[in-house]
Amino acid sequence: MAWHGREGQRIHYQDDGRGDTVVLLPGWGGSVIELNQLRSELADGFRIVAVDLPGSGRSQPQPRHYTAGYYLQDAQTLLGLLDELGVGAAHLVGFSDGGEDALLMAALRPARVLSTVTWGAAGRIVASRELLDGLTCLVDKPIEPLLTLAAYLVEAYGVEPARIMARSWSEAMSAIIDAGGDISRSQASSITCPTLLIAGTDDPFCPPALVREMADAIPRGKFLEVPGGGHELHRSHARWLASTIAHWLGDH
Template identity: 30%
Template sequence: MVHKRKALAGVAVLLLVSGALAASVAPELPAAEAEARYATPPSRFLEVDGLRIHYRDQGQGPLLVLLHGSNASLFTWEGWVRELSSHYRVISLDLPGHGLTGPDPKQRYTWTGMAEVLEAFRARLGLERFHLAGNSMGGAVAWHYALLHPEHVDRLILVDAAGYPRDEPAPLVFRLARTPVLGELLSHVTPRQVIEKNVRAVYGDPSKVKEADVDRYYALLLREGNREATRERLRATTDDGLWRRLGEVRAPTLVLWGAKDTWILPRYGERFDRDVPDSRLVVYPGLGHVPMEEDPASTAADVRRFLSEEGTVTAPRAPDSGAATP
């Protein structure tokens, strides 16, 4: 009788877990539907080496290119665009496996691979010299690009950037995505509340997160192919050892960091400041992992001061280069 009760209890638990998983299964959002929702003006698309890259090109003046972080999109920079586009030409783009660009058939998901996608994008648009900024994963891509293609980078801005081997464990959601069985499951089972929890976790003040922001993060993760791309990206080897060459970065560099960042700890900002020769560090006491999103006014003000120094280059607009609106 005892064994029978245990068996029934086990079946009940299994049914509850199965029901919870079934309720959390989220179908992919078709690319066309995602674009109809989020590719609003001034969004554009450009065919680049097998990828249809989603980007925005706004403002006039010295050129600033912006690279977002892991599981984010170009929308993370909209605050900076509002603050800076009256004096700068600002280009933001969705990196491979993210946003409306979607998965890369060639799976260029390492930092070096994405830096080479950026180089192809640059060449396709006919850009020559520009300032380059990146947050988190995008920060790692930015300093990789500055090392591999220094002739194109005028000034470099690293915002809570990735790139060093880490002593502490990666965030739980990343560790789960790398796990063979669980990673595959997460490509189909994506509870919105998990995404909301992670979006709030990257803010120093979680109350600043808006429901519309969570909705956008969630929808763009569900864009067809992006969850599988995330799994492949997180399983790819990113530590190529190039961090040992940070002393070769030629571009003057501004390092911005949120003091309340629990995803990439502030001590890594101090390390960038030590290792990059011509650098300065600004730490924001109340901000977290995405300070440019959480407080665009204060962070953009520091960027303006940095970029207004002597030696900046104005980038004239090139011809259309075959870009297409959605």
Template identity: 30%
Template sequence: MTRPPAGPPPHHTLDGPDGAPPLVLGPSLGTELSVWDPQLAALKREFRVVRWDLPGHGGSPSVATTTVPALARGVLALADGLGIGRFSYAGISLGGAVGAWLAAHHPERIASLVLICSSARFGAPEAWHERAALVRESGLGPVADTAAGRWFTPGFAASPEATALLGTLRRRIAPAGYAACCDALAGYDLRGDLARITAPTLVVAGRTDPVTPPPHARELVDGIPGAGLLELPGAAHLANVERPAAVQAALLGHLAAPPDAPEALRVPAPHPSEGTAP
């Protein structure tokens, strides 16, 4: 099977002072780069922040299909075009998978890594192929109808922040691009390459995340040498939206910490579970 090309660099925004250390932020499936708004004000004081959009999300054009490596090559093309060599990276869910793949396959480019509610494998490929087929046939309505239960805890699902993100999913995400990203998740399995990641890594999990529950985070921590783990109570899949201050503190602390600092956050790892599709 011919791998999809990287395509043009994704739509992006730049914030923060010229010359500050670069930080690239990757979004989750079904959201735009604005999903990082809760942390942006603090991060842009310390970093030159690059946020990017997935295909068919925000300002990025749709593609027929894609893979995590293709998305990662697009991020590298974006960094190259901006004159950025080595950078820190933080990503949510699929955006985290892109960062993990980059750290495993291009370790010279990744200075530090934060994976938020992400995974080395997002469940069975069949579920993602079914999701892609549903969206291509029926649009995003059926997916949007059930997104609140995956993304947020019940007490947060009616908040203005949650309502805005669910509205974005319904109105601003192209079904073709969303389905292509489902293809990427179906083909993604980094479990055999986690040991190749040498960047200082922090894994953040929402304790009540039904999509990538804590066992997924612990699998990442067990596989990535020296990785640290932070589990956040009262958070589901979009933990940076539901627990913005805690995620902001974790980002700033890890990105400013010495390489061995995350070790103190390690916890024992039970057998990983499959979780639920985002």
């Protein structure tokens, strides 16, 4: 299904099941298909609205040109989708950029969010110059930590669209970091719902210390660290992650 949002956006989503609504958000450049195992684990007892982020998966526009304000734009777009679907309040479950959007949505509209679960998200962006430079030339000269991402983007979007996406995303990240790196960290006290932030010990993009700091700043925040885990816990620790999220949602 698709919803036509602001300024030519076409947001792809899948809406299945019955019960309290769970909004499932994949990461930058990703697709809801990557979270199918998690979706199936949560399908019993919940309405699952799985959404491709603007410019990713089957959502348009593509290739997307990212700006420093894209997190706020995306959070507002996703809240607009909830309005369109008649969802008054929902649980938000997100990975990486999807997790950042979930935290920002919870800060912007506390009454709309029942609980939040994220992995690979911290409310703030911190990245080395090497990593940012690596994103700029991701398609043509990928550095070792980004080899998998580069291969995925080229396969999913094609060489030139992937090149445009990566370059503009790198520029947006640089602008955000130059401004202090804040996404929702400064608004953490406004996130009033129960919030679980999960981080892998070996996550190169979202270090556990940064995630713990965000969890501590949220009034009802909780932090979990996964020993040996990296960024994509839905791949490396799929069963554990699905079970943990299912229990969290059941308790809230």
